[in-house]
Amino acid sequence: MSERQTEGRAPGVALLGVRHHGPGSARAVAAALEQYRPDIVLIEGPAEADPLLALAAHRDMAPPVALLAHVVDDPAQAAFWPFAAFSPEWVALRHALEHEVPARFIDLPATHTFALAEQAVAHPEPPEQPAAAPLDPIAELARLAGHSDPEQWWDDAVEHRLPDGRGDALAPFRTIAEAMAELRPGGEATGEATERRSDLLREAYMRRQLRAAVRAGHRRVAVVCGAWHVPALAAKVPVGTDNARLKGLPKARVELTWVPWTHRRLSQSTGYGAGIASPGWYEHLFTSPDRTVVRWMTRVAAFLREEDHPVSSAHVIEAVRLAETLAAMRGRPLPGLAETTDAVRAVMCEGSDVPLALVQDRLVVGDRLGEVPDEAPAVPLQRDLTRLQRGLRLKPEPDERDLDLDLRKDTDAARSRLLHRLALLDIPWGRAGASRSGSTGTFRESWRLRWEPELAVAVAEAGIWGTTVGSAATARARDRAAHAGTLAEVTGLAEVCLLADLPEALPTVLKALADRAALDADVAHLAEALPALVRTLRYGDVRGTDATALRGLAEGLAVRICIGLPPACGSLDAEGAGAMAAHLGATHAAVALLCADGSPDRPEPERSALRERWTATLRVLAGRDTVPGLLRGRAVRLLLDDGQWDAGEAARQMGLALSLATPPADAAGWIEGFLAGGGMLLVHDTQLLGLVDDWISGVPEQAFPDVLPLLRRTFAGFEAGVRRTIGERVRGGAGGGAAGGGARTSDRPGFAAEPDRARAEAAAATAALLLGLAPHPGPADHPGLAPHPGLTDHPGLTEVQR
Template sequence: AADPQMRPPVALLAHAVDDPGRAAFWPLAEFSPEWVAVRWALAHDVPVRFIDLPATHSLALKEPHGDQPGEETGPAETPELPEQEATPHVDPIRVLAETAGYDDPERWWEDVVEHRSPAADATADALAPFTALAEAMTALREAYGDGGHPRDAVREAYMRIQLRTARKEFGDGVAVVCGAWHVPALAARTTLAADRALLKGLPKVKAEMTWVPWTHRRLARHSGYGAGVDSPGWYGHLFGAADRPIERWMTKVAGLLREEDRFVSTAHVIEAVRLAESLAAMRGRPLAGLSETTDAVRAVMCEGSDVPLALIQDRLVVGETLGEVPDSAPAVPLQRDLTRSQRTLRLKPEALEKELDLDLRKETDAARSRLLHRLRLLSIGWGEPAEGRGSTGTFRESWRLRWEPELHVRVAEAGVWGTTVATAATAKAESQALAATALSEVTALAEHCLLAGLPEALPVVMRALADRAALDADVGHLADALPALARSLRYGDVRSTDTAA
């Protein structure tokens, strides 16, 4: 985390060695409390440790309701925790917000925590909001129990054990960064024996961990990560703005709209700031929040239209930021080979979808095409073929590229086929050829091998094709196979591929 090449948003990726599809992410943005604490500790030479349940256990456990400390990407097949009486899922922040009369939990959090800065009042107690939250969470835990998260009991037992170890080593000068929901459990008086009893017999798998780039879009709650936020771009702005956050935000909005050829003047920015502040005062809020700035932008800069507002929501409120991890981060061999290929071919992974037009007569573009087709064969969907614009010649190819963090898991899964993209794609193509039962499947695979430039796989594929053709007398099946064969015959001229096989 201290490496200067590490730029959030990033995520810790853990996966089972024997089953890479069983994986979990722990995303961190630049404003995530855990990330800030880790960076501060490293900068000040203060020991810092993770205290949540290790991935070797969390990946092996099957969560009845799919609730994980990280974002799971595959189900576990291991024994469940002891059955408990089902408890409805509880969103504690939403409960507190509704109790206070708010319909938006994030707006409530802004008002009671984010906007109550001790810097504005020298006499204010910086820890007062956290003390109040701890008391509120204690009441909620008494009312709702585990809140529908039965695995929390095991996680919290492990946390308490780690906390005891830290206090034994460092005394009482220990700070814990965790979700407010866990505070009552960590403060509870339990015995070491009782906590160890909860951890006894937990299933285990051999796990590996690494850092992977993440995106602001994947941090948003609607993307599936339960502990995410709806507006990571907005909170990233608040975290990074040294002063005058509303003025700076409106300036960003104006810049984006100007890039889209919309007329936005300095006067628009000034008026939008004034309106946002007036709305906050009318609504009894300590400072203007996202809802006030959005209403002000709609009225002043968008002339009441939601069309440009959707662009602002997508580009700024959520954002398309893609994090970076250093080369020294652990990675499977296939990932390292893919990274080298991306650099050689100048194909930078980006969170924002983009169109890529290739001229297959050019060596670099032909190599890019082969890489993208090989990745598709490996079920790594970085690029999808798109309708070409302009020329319809066979030497033209268009792709739609978008890098998603989950593709790192797909790369880890594909690592079982080989250590390089070419060898892995070849091995998988050969395996698919032997397993195919329909003639059309084999002809489509042969076409894919030609597109991906996999000459070593073609002999196996063509033998499978000959075997299926000899045994299949169905005219319909033979007709289905013809288009792929016809397309394959022309690739030798366009891609300089040997189609003699």
């Protein structure tokens, strides 16, 4: 350091300015500490974490990990301080523990950090003067060195440098300190108005801790901090100035613990320190003592071979040579990530970015998940969750994985309950999806699991509801029932209570459901609530839960829908009709499930009465002129699919709906509703197809532009094969009406009344050549075809001819 910067620094203090999560900085710190032999190590980090530092030496602690701090009364206010194996702070902490040297965190306590942040939100201050120093010191140093890429310059200057163990290990840090001093002229002595208030507070607290270490008698103090703070820690600042600045800071009650972290999260700008683009590459740089590029290319080749890409040792040799050549051409001391990536793309991936993307995701970034010992402090809910995860063999993993459950098995049923309870607590470890096996039974469930480090915050937040997952989910369900905004939300909650097996919460939810259902007269709300309520009745047999209390309520809702639906469907606009059509289909499916429930306490007459009432409601909708065509057509289709009306009655209803007296737009809506169940009906019923074809052909020219969008929307919902078959049938005259009197098959392009044997013979000969057989005798005037004896009766050719 320059004399100006060392003037106020106590003798025996080594300021090691680093870049967070830098492998070169980490190696340099390790070499400096080994040479300096400090009797205390001070590390930039929240001061309250000192009691947790000893856990870093635990055999079950494996980075990447992070310190998690959160406000006790508001766990959503949380912050992370991540550490990787190549983080300089982690290296310094491990050195202190291995050499039995005291270690301290000296940054501003989190209790002040959270309180100041909340204070700034509640009482925002006028914007401060812009800082004279650059916001990105590395970018400024790179610019002064004549480099346009700050990351590449820093890698070349620091991260790719290997300490040789022979020189002064503290020299690089003195050089960095001098560079930072030039970017912060005057430091605290003259330039405090140019610094951010948060930095001023943090640096004042760090100087206070440094003075305390010296007063405690430590003569060889090592300080590991961000390089930007080094000039401020070296500056001569009166004690009274720092005390005045730190006096009266607000406080918040906080708790801290260790949590697992991931390399993927290190690559994002979250929590403490800037995100890094390549944590997997940085870990490789830190752990490879020599032949860095060769070892990296070997790892890439092994990974690509595991992914079934043909990569050999020759590829490795050529990729290493290319990377070294590129580094020399670009004036870099060693190949960096850019050179190795270019070499991998050109040699091992053959210029393709597809396998290169796998390398980038799995190796350059990486998916490593750290581990934290059980002795680490945790909220009771987290401890219970950990116990359940181990008991059910559901290990938290950073990669997405699919989990198929068979709820007839005790372990899978318990896993399902856990995942549903966590979802209720807003801890989205798993997302439910459609069963990959294709089964629609209630005993199958599929989940996609992925554990994110931030879920530790969600667990801490959910801790206000209880100390175990079961009790917390029960309390959360009761609270949601009391504050639910809609009837559908309460019915959905009842379904979740059964899925999560929360019998203690179900009475509260059912009471809220009954109260809201009794007061809610909106048919749309009732129709929205019924499907979820009926689905819950299907879970009793599989999950061993009693859903009997819901049945009477569901039947009561169904009866009220039957009574209120016809008047509610009158005179709706297009948007309202579309929403009601969705409710109509969902209610129809729900009533069918409700009537299919053959429980002993529900005799057949009761189920038949509800079925007949719903059928009568559909008949009313189908025949009422004030109901939009979309809903009338949908009602007719539901009656047809249920066997309540036959095809003849459906054709009669269609004929009425598509008559000349019906406005074209309303008729198009009728067709849309009728065909919403699928287009195969028109493929198999030529009478209905002919009616549709007749109506479309007769739509007046001036009305056709208004009708066309509705028709396109209807037919676009059919599968491509169905659309093609319908078109062929219409073109071939397969329908009634105009379709039935259309062109003969012989008039269709590409078809004739009789087969063209001459053309068939030519095709047979070509097929014989493709099959490796001798040519079959063709017509006499066909060029290039000569008779071949002995092949006239070849069975393969006979089939081709046919």
